[in-house]
Amino acid sequence: MPNSIFIATQAIVVDTFREAFARKIFWGLFALSTLMIAFFLFILKIDIVQGATATITLFGAQTGANVDPGQVVRKTQAGIATFLYTWGMFLAVFASAGLIPSVLEPGRIELLLSKPVSRTHLLLGRYLGNVLVVGGNIAYLVIGIWTILGLKTGIWTMEFLIAIFTTMFLFAVLLSVVVLIGVLFESTALAVMIPTGLMLISPILAQVETMDRLLSSEWSRALWRTLYHCLPKVYDIGKMTMDLVMGAGVQSFTPVLTTAAVGAAVLSLAIHFFGRRDF
Amino acid sequence: MTAFAIETNGLGKTFRSFWSGREVRAVDGISLQVEKGTTYGLLGPNGAGKTTTVKMLLSAVHPTSGSAHIFGRNAALPEARRHIGYLPENHRFPTYLTGYGMLDFYGALSGMDAAARRRRIPELLAHVGHDDWAEVRLGKYSKGMLQRVVLAQSLMHDPQLLILDEPSDGVDPVGRRQIREILQSLEQRGVTIFVNSHLLAEVEAFCRDVAILHKGKIVLQGKVRDLTAGKGYRLSVAADIPEKLRQSLLTGAAAFAPRETFLDIQFHERSAANAAIDLLRAEHIEIEALTPTTSTLEDVFIRSVDAQ
Numbered sequence: 001m002p003n004s005i006f007i008a009t010q011a012i013v014v015d016t017f018r019e020a021f022a023r024k025i026f027w028g029l030f031a032l033s034t035l036m037i038a039f040f041l042f043i044l045k046i047d048i049v050q051g052a053t054a055t056i057t058l059f060g061a062q063t064g065a066n067v068d069p070g071q072v073v074r075k076t077q078a079g080i081a082t083f084l085y086t087w088g089m090f091l092a093v094f095a096s097a098g099l100i101p102s103v104l105e106p107g108r109i110e111l112l113l114s115k116p117v118s119r120t121h122l123l124l125g126r127y128l129g130n131v132l133v134v135g136g137n138i139a140y141l142v143i144g145i146w147t148i149l150g151l152k153t154g155i156w157t158m159e160f161l162i163a164i165f166t167t168m169f170l171f172a173v174l175l176s177v178v179v180l181i182g183v184l185f186e187s188t189a190l191a192v193m194i195p196t197g198l199m200l201i202s203p204i205l206a207q208v209e210t211m212d213r214l215l216s217s218e219w220s221r222a223l224w225r226t227l228y229h230c231l232p233k234v235y236d237i238g239k240m241t242m243d244l245v246m247g248a249g250v251q252s253f254t255p256v257l258t259t260a261a262v263g264a265a266v267l268s269l270a271i272h273f274f275g276r277r278d279f
Numbered sequence: 280m281t282a283f284a285i286e287t288n289g290l291g292k293t294f295r296s297f298w299s300g301r302e303v304r305a306v307d308g309i310s311l312q313v314e315k316g317t318t319y320g321l322l323g324p325n326g327a328g329k330t331t332t333v334k335m336l337l338s339a340v341h342p343t344s345g346s347a348h349i350f351g352r353n354a355a356l357p358e359a360r361r362h363i364g365y366l367p368e369n370h371r372f373p374t375y376l377t378g379y380g381m382l383d384f385y386g387a388l389s390g391m392d393a394a395a396r397r398r399r400i401p402e403l404l405a406h407v408g409h410d411d412w413a414e415v416r417l418g419k420y421s422k423g424m425l426q427r428v429v430l431a432q433s434l435m436h437d438p439q440l441l442i443l444d445e446p447s448d449g450v451d452p453v454g455r456r457q458i459r460e461i462l463q464s465l466e467q468r469g470v471t472i473f474v475n476s477h478l479l480a481e482v483e484a485f486c487r488d489v490a491i492l493h494k495g496k497i498v499l500q501g502k503v504r505d506l507t508a509g510k511g512y513r514l515s516v517a518a519d520i521p522e523k524l525r526q527s528l529l530t531g532a533a534a535f536a537p538r539e540t541f542l543d544i545q546f547h548e549r550s551a552a553n554a555a556i557d558l559l560r561a562e563h564i565e566i567e568a569l570t571p572t573t574s575t576l577e578d579v580f581i582r583s584v585d586a587q
C-alpha cells in the first residue's frame with residue numbers, strides 16, 4: 001500500500017511537470033531566469049584592489065573606488081531577492097493559476113477520481129508538483145546568480161541562498177490560495193487576482209502601529225489588526241529575507257509562523273471543499 | 280464474501296442549487312444487485328439518472344441517501360476502486376500526453392509499478408490496434424481511436440469490474456465490433472461488465488442483465504432473456520382491405536401498425552392469428568407475410584418508459 005501511494009504521488013507530480021512543460025510554464029520561467037543570470041554575467045565587473053577596496057563597473061561605468069565589495073555583493077543580492085520576491089512571485093502565481101482548474105475539467109476529473117487515490121492525495125500531489133515546478137526555477141535563478149557573483153568577486157555569502165527557501169515558502173502559501181480558488185470557482189482569472197491582491201495589500205496592512213494611531217474607532221483598528229494577522233504576511237517575510245541577505249539577524253519569526261498557519265488553514269479548506277464537491 | 284460486484288441500497292442523489300435552493304432529484308432510491316461475472320446494462324432515456332448513478336459508484340458524486348458497495352466495500356473508499364476499470368463518456372484528456380504516456384499515468388494511479396506498466400502498455404496498445412501510435416500525442420487521435428485507447432486505459436490494471444459509459448460512442452462499425460470482441464473475451468475471463476448505453480441493440484446483444492432507469496427510478500430490471508421472451512405473430516396484409524373486415528381482424532389483435540401499403544397486425548396467441556387468417560381467406564384476400572416475433576429490448580424499454 002505505501003508503495004502504491006508513492007507510485008501515485010510520483011505520477012501526479014510528473015504529470016504536473018508534463019503539463020507545465022506543455023503549457024510552456026516551466027520553460028517560460030526557466031527562460032526568464034536564464035535571461036536574468038545572463039544579464040548579471042555581462043553587466044557586473046568587480047575588480048578587487050588591495051583586499052577590501054575595489055572598483056566596480058556596472059553597465060560599463062565605474063561606480064567609484066574604495067568601496068567594500070562584500071557590501072556591494074550583499075546589496076546586489078538583496079536587490080535580486082527583492083525582485084524575485086515581488087515580480088518573480090507574481091509571475092509564478094500567474095503561471096501556476098491554471099494548473100488546478102485544468103484537472104477539474106469535466107471528462108478529466110471523473111477518470112482521476114475513478115482511480116484508487118483519495119481526493120486529498122490527488123490535490124496534494126498536484127500542489128506538490130506545482131511547488132516543485134516553481135521551486136526548481138527559483139533555486140536555479142538564485143544559485144545561478146550566487147555562483148556568478150561568487151566567481152566574479154570571490155565572495156560567497158551563504159545568506160543569499162536563504163532567499164530560495166523564503167520565496168518558495170511564500171509561493172507555497174499563495175499557491176494554497178490559488179488551489180482554494182481553483183477548487184471553489186474553477187476560475188484561472190480569480191486564482192491570479194486574489195493572491196496578487198494579497199501581495200499588494202500586505203505592505204499596507206503591515207503598517208499596524210501607524211494605523212493604530214491614525215484610525216479613530218476601536219472597531220476599525222480591530223478590523224485592521226485582524227486582517228493583518230489573518231492574511232499572509234508577504235511584506236514582513238520579504239523584509240525578513242532582505243535583512244537575512246544583508247547579514248542582519250531576524251527580530252521575530254512570528255510572521256513566518258502565522259503565515260504558515262494561514263497557508264495550512266487555506267489548504268485544509270481547499271481539501272475540505274474538494275472532498276465535498278460533486279463532479 | 281459478497282456475491283455481488285455492485286450492490287446499491289436506496290441510492291439517491293438530490294442536486295440542490297446553492298443560490299435558489301431549488302432541488303432536482305436525479306436518482307431516487309435505486310437498489311441494484313450486479314452479480315460477479317455478469318454483463319449488466321443500465322438503460323434509460325436522457326436525463327434518467329444513469330450517469331449520476333455511475334458517478335456515485337465511482338464516488339465522483341456523493342449520494343444524498345442510501346449506500347453503494349463495490350465487491351462488498353463502501354464505494355466512497357478509494358480502496359473500493361482498486362479493481363474498477365472505467366471508461367467515461369465525453370472523456371477529455373490532456374493533449375500533451377501520448378497514448379503510451381496516458382496509459383502509463385493512469386496505470387501508475389492504479390498502483391502499478393514501472394516494470395508492470397512497461398510490460399502491460401505494449402500488450403494493450405497492440406490489443407486495441409494502436410501499437411504504431413504509442414508515441415503520438417492524443418491530440419492527433421480520431422474520436423474512435425481515442426475511445427479504443429481509453430478502453431485500453433480502463434484495462435491497464437486487469438480490473439475485475441469494468442464500468443463503461445457509452446463505450447461505442449463515436450466508434451465506426453469495425454471499431455465497434457473490435458470493442459465488442461474485447462469485451463466478450465473479458466466476459467469469458469469472468470470480468471464483471473457494467474454498461475451504461477443508449478444503444479439498445481448493443482445492450483441486448485451483449486448484456487445478460489438489464490435495469491431500465493426512468494426519472495431517477497428503476498422501472499424494470501431482470502434478465503434480458505426473460506424480458507424479451509414475449510412471443511407472438513405478425514400478419515401483414517394490404518392496407519386497403521374492407522373496413523368491416525379490418526375491424527374484425529383488429530378485435531383479436533394485440534397491436535396493429537400501418538407500414539407503407541401494408542397493415543401489420545400483431546397477435547399474442549397462435550389461435551388468434553389462425554382465426555384472422557381464416558377470416559382473410561374466406562374473403563379471398565391474400566396474406567403478404569406471417570412472421571413469428573419476439574419482443575425486442577427496445578419494445579420492452581419503450582413500454583416501460585411509456586407506462587410511467
